Amino acid sequence: MNQQTIDRIRKFTEDRDWDQFHTPENLAKSIVIEAAELLECFQWSDSDYDLQHVKEELADVLVYSRNLLDKLGLDEDEIVNMKMTQNEMKYPSEKAKGNSIKYDKL
Amino acid sequence: MNQQTIDRIRKFTEDRDWDQFHTPENLAKSIVIEAAELLECFQWSDSDYDLQHVKEELADVLVYSRNLLDKLGLDEDEIVNMKMTQNEMKYPSEKAKGNSIKYDKL
């Protein structure tokens, strides 16, 4: 996400005085609520979905995720790289290649 | 997310030959599964949470969201700005300021 987009999200919250509702818990609830709306695009079919609707719901997940990063003062690249280091250790490519088995069963 | 982080996520998937599992539907399921694990950090308390755990679960949401953007060939800034335009119209600041009422009740 570029700085202009991030600034737009922050201004949206500030203009509405919504920071008071953005506790970490409320944002975590909001992310799962939007993620479930994204899933609803695929409720009865994995192939016949409304791409515009998918875009809107995925955007909502990304906006609330940005709100939570901001609220907790986190750097997106830092936490994602920290997690990717964990993932690379949990799923060594020689073992995980071509299968979707969970790490604790690998 | 910077390009280096995006490239790391893509390489992780390629090295494990996991693109075959990354259908849009499977990624939507994965986002909601990780979002619920994020919510679990706040299951019984809104204040007493494990920040390291929150970082890991939020990172998982962001990684699967990046996978879905890639899978559908979407630009993050484009879809977020499109949605923010909708949000700004649905929640005019003079009406929405300081309250958390849903747009269809505003």
Next chain:
Amino acid sequence: MNQQTIDRIRKFTEDRDWDQFHTPENLAKSIVIEAAELLECFQWSDSDYDLQHVKEELADVLVYSRNLLDKLGLDEDEIVNMKMTQNEMKYPSEKAKGNSIKYDKL
């Protein structure tokens, strides 16, 4: 669910003095967390799932749903029948037969 099972769930909560944690909001979070664990059984495949794991996660959804019914003093049959009346009106069988279109598009 028969009365004996309901009583066992209630006794479990009472013996651990857990009613204090069972606010409606916490139970709603718990239901979605367990529902996502149920979905995890189908994360990468719709056919290759662990039935024992499915049973356990579905049971968790049912237990927390029972906790929420109890907390709010609701009768399961009453609310389900109220909702089925709504569903029958929203999805008249002649229109809805054999398709999975959402009621607002029917």
Next chain:
Amino acid sequence: MNQQTIDRIRKFTEDRDWDQFHTPENLAKSIVIEAAELLECFQWSDSDYDLQHVKEELADVLVYSRNLLDKLGLDEDEIVNMKMTQNEMKYPSEKAKGNSIKYDKL
């Protein structure tokens, strides 16, 4: 849930020829989608919620859970009692009493 309510749910599905959409995976998705709609009643507040809306969303969770029990030929009391036995072992009342710590940290 009494037999009459169960029969009504089954008839609703049959009359609409919807059994074809009720794969275990689709029902698991549906349960989490409805659970998130239930959570939405508590998105910004744990105390100021619309009870009628809560009833409707909880009913949806219960209806899809019943559909999944039916689809997999499961007995609700059997799976709930099986899980309660596990819970009673994972959370011995002397250890778990009055705290909400997860079993793997008890």
